[in-house]
Amino acid sequence: MALLDDFLVRAAIGGVLLALITGPLGAFVVWRRLSYFGDTMSHSALLGVTISLGFSIDLFIGIFAVAAAVALLLNAARDRVSLPPDALLGILSHAALATGLVIIALVGNVRIDLMAFLFGDILALSAEDLALLAGGVVVVWIALALIWRPLLADTVSVELAAAEGLRTRTARLVFVLLLAGTIALSIKIVGVLLITAMLIIPASTARMAAKRPESMALGAAGFGIATVAGGLALSYYANTPTGPSIVMLSAAIFIMAAAISLGLGRMQR
């Protein structure tokens, strides 16, 4: 396809596909107060990168495996350690990031573009990357549709959902795996440090206008697509780094939406 030959077109398609994934998942990240949890998972992605390169396995699989392992480890630790969750996350998050950076430095013979992994390089997306992202959209949307009811009920009340017979444990596990997959997919686009922004900011913006959980999830995808398009344009014309441009624009839209919402008196507690 000649159209896909243009790196800018590939970037736009990749960004839109990623927004379709991070929108609905991000809504759950916001509802379940998992933004720092997501941060910890994405910081561990750097460790996944080094493992992938060290053992010559696919980048997606390496990152996915490490992010999923860290998430499951966190969940297991949270029930057993009396340290408050935010401290636990802070320790693991920075430990993962630091360890990743140290190992990358130690493996000196492998040339790694560190900046690309930290901040992403959406302009370098290949046609294969797009195919992987499209597959990700299909998997995430189907899986989310299947676990929507138990996961949403579990988000509202863990005990109520479990007592009334919903399979909440399975739903939570699937959700964490989807999150790990999303991190593995998005590292090339926005990088380790900005992935959580793609999850949280569009969802928070969508909250301002949403009256139902479903409309917030879809609205998040919509805002995500708009910011990807705007961020790409900004980056193209102003010659700014693409990932940060997308996130900055996303935050600007959120602030505007919050200001309007406050003006309408809809965000008061």
Place this chain on the structure above:
Amino acid sequence: MDSPLVSARKLGVRRGGRWAVRGVDLGVSRGELVTLIGPNGGGKSTIAKAMLGLIAPDEGGVERAPGIKISYVPQKMAADWTLPMSVARFMHLTGGAKEPDIAVSLEEAGATGLADSPLHALSGGEFQRVMLARALARRPDLLVLDEPVQGVDFSGELALYDLIDHAVEKHNCGVLLISHDLHVVMARTDRVYCIQGHVCCSGAPQQVAENEEYARLFGPGAVGAIAVFKHDLAHHHGHHDGEGH
């Protein structure tokens, strides 16, 4: 009486290195309203959670009849602003509720006008009405209610207890109720269990009221209070009188 919907046998649960409750035997059958009373921290909620399968017992066991539909009103639950959800959407949270039943339940709980309200904007009393309406709208076989009328004003409280009675009589469900509201509870319950780490005493309300363990737990004043209140209630709840007068 048919076999119980849920039953505990020699149930014991440990919390923080000591027994929260131990040696609990109790069951709830269809058409039966069973109440747990007792001081705070005595283990009432722990028993209910173990019977729902939310906590694994450390001793003894819990048996639930297979395939029964359970509705639960937990004691502590708060709606969060970040999740946009109307009362109408909340009615479908765990599924199993039909629209006509939802309309009836909201109406009976005095919450019809709240259908379009966001959950996080409700007052404490309104929230409890909505919680009860949601639980009832599912037409459960077993209803587990943990302090379901907290924050509801006194006249509203009586109406909600009427609603629970109604569910038992009309839909023949079994109810496990946790309450510290001695007056109302003692007047309406089929069986009462006083819980303080174990079952201190149990039986029909009148029997329990005469038990010295009951007087020890709640003070001698509690015994007299029931009789008076019971007499009062009998005027509009004919089916509950007939004993102890």
